[in-house]
Amino acid sequence: MTLHENAISAAEPNSSAVIDQSAANEQCDANEQNAASAIDNGINLESIFEPYFRPEANTIVCGALDEAKVAALAAAGVELVINLQPDDELSFDERAAVEGAGMAYEQLPIRGANDLKQLKILAFDNILRQHHGKKTVMHCGSGNRAGAAIALRAGWLRGRKMDTALERGRSHGLTKLEEEVHNRLLVPR
Structure with a gap:
């Protein structure tokens, strides 16, 4: 890979990283809801x-x-x-x-x-x-x-x-x- 190709590759967003980040955000939201539910005796x-x-x-x-x-x-x-x-x-x-x-x-x-x-x-x-x-x-x-x-x-x-x-x-x-x-x-x- 040339230096130019390397720079373009680095500048392009990695779609799997974006998907992984989205999944991580959803998991974080679910964890927050579960934590709140846990401190509220399972009541949402x-x-x-x-x-x-x-x-x-x-x-x-x-x-x-x-x-x-x-x-x-x-x-x-x-x-x-x-x-x-x-x-x-x-x-x-x-x-x-x-x-x-x-x-x-x-x-x-x-x-x-x-x-x-x-x-x-x-x-x-x-x-x-x-x-x-x-x-x-x-x-x-x-x-x-x-x-x-x-x-x-x-x-x-x-x-x-x-x-x-x-x-x-x-x-x-x-x-x-x-x-x-x-x-x-x-x-x-």
Whole structure:
């Protein structure tokens, strides 16, 4: 093989390598799903919840719950449910369902941007500290308020930089409230 042929050969993608990489990516995705299923007692929570965020092994963020979802969380080994919805957004007695399924329950209503105040985030931080290390679900209607609370906690209480705090919030479901969270993080606390 000439030097020119060698250079062309090196520049052409190896189709078997591309196929091997694709298979490796599929295997990696399957392994991640199996790992999540293993830590959730074989329950595939991602197929049950929409939206569903899993920023850490022991942290799940999702939308509103119902009785069937509460039962799935209990079967998956969840120890704590943090509800960020006010009572008027709930369609059932969530506290009774969660506690009846053997999980701890905390409710900290956040209606929207007006409730994203430092005292509310301090209360949120207190809940997380009290239950540190437990497999936890935090939810609101879409995960947006949960993500906002996480981002503000990271910025205000943990001293994280703006980008880090916002990324932490996004990994927990922050979407529509991102601009509001950004503006609140600009104000020194």
